[in-house]
Amino acid sequence: MHTSAVLEESALLTQHSFTAEIEAGLLQDCATISPKFLYDALGSHLFAAITFLPEYYPTNTEKSILAQYRNQIAEVVGKDGVLIDLGAGNCLKAASLFDSLKPSTYVAIDFSIEYLNEALNQLKSKHPEIAMHALGMDFSQHLTLPNSIPMQHRTFFYPGSSIGNFSAVEALQLLKKIKSQILDGGLLIGMDLMKPDDVLIDAYDDPLKVTAAFNLNILRSINNHLNSDFDVSQFKHVVTINHQENRVELYLEALDDVRVQWPNNVRTFKKGERIHTENSHKYTIESIKQLLRSAGFESIQIWTDAKKYFAVIYAK
Structure with a gap:
């Protein structure tokens, strides 16, 4: 098999794996998306911008x-x-x-x-x-x-x-x-x-809302992988601190009842329902x-x- 064909086959297998992973996460009782999908081309640029924020x-x-x-x-x-x-x-x-x-x-x-x-x-x-x-x-x-x-x-x-x-x-x-x-x-x-909590909240929910844009962009990222129809305007960025697990948690919360569909499947997110997108554990x-x-x-x-x-x- 030619090298180009091998690479193409590998890419198709990887895409299939990503699609299955995303779908499984979205269909859980408490929906989740792996944070690796935050880092598409736009997400990577947004994260680079986050690193320049004084709060981060x-x-x-x-x-x-x-x-x-x-x-x-x-x-x-x-x-x-x-x-x-x-x-x-x-x-x-x-x-x-x-x-x-x-x-x-x-x-x-x-x-x-x-x-x-x-x-x-x-x-x-x-x-x-x-x-x-x-x-x-x-x-x-x-x-x-x-x-x-x-x-x-x-x-x-x-x-x-x-x-x-x-x-x-x-x-x-x-x-x-x-x-x-x-x-x-x-x-x-x-x-x-x-x-302290206030330092963490400022770092993950900055006044310019760059981190919010970064988090919301994951919906566009998985639209590309899953061929889904998420609309970022229907969700908001939410940050919580889980003291029991020593971590900051990022979510996307539905602003109203939202119906999202993709090939062969569909899910409705009730108003206030959240999609978990990232944990950031802290250490001693x-x-x-x-x-x-x-x-x-x-x-x-x-x-x-x-x-x-x-x-x-x-x-x-």
């Missing part, structure tokens, strides 16, 4: 930690290795490490391959000395790197506390997958810490250590900001 502390806080401790981080990570960026987005976080880590190879992995290619093309011209690869992959489901990626001295980079989107069981499974691929390298990961230093040790990491080094809002961890 994770990006700037993580950035300041990486800058403040760049020499210590470079010392434990090492130089001239393979930097593997999970959920790379616009690749800017990883690019900020290039001067200190001096990777020989950079592998950007993201759900939205179109947005990823756009970002990587700009980065290649600035760093021609680094071999760069873009991989469109749902790494939450499978994480297998192609043979073209060097096996020595791998550093997996997972910033932004994206690990917090997963349940404790899912996070542990993903970290175990990463551990199995690290070989002689390590994991550099950002994890969000618990903090001790819970971070417990999670990483359970995944098989033995050596753990942690850096935080002065307010203890966020943590950057290197584990191997």
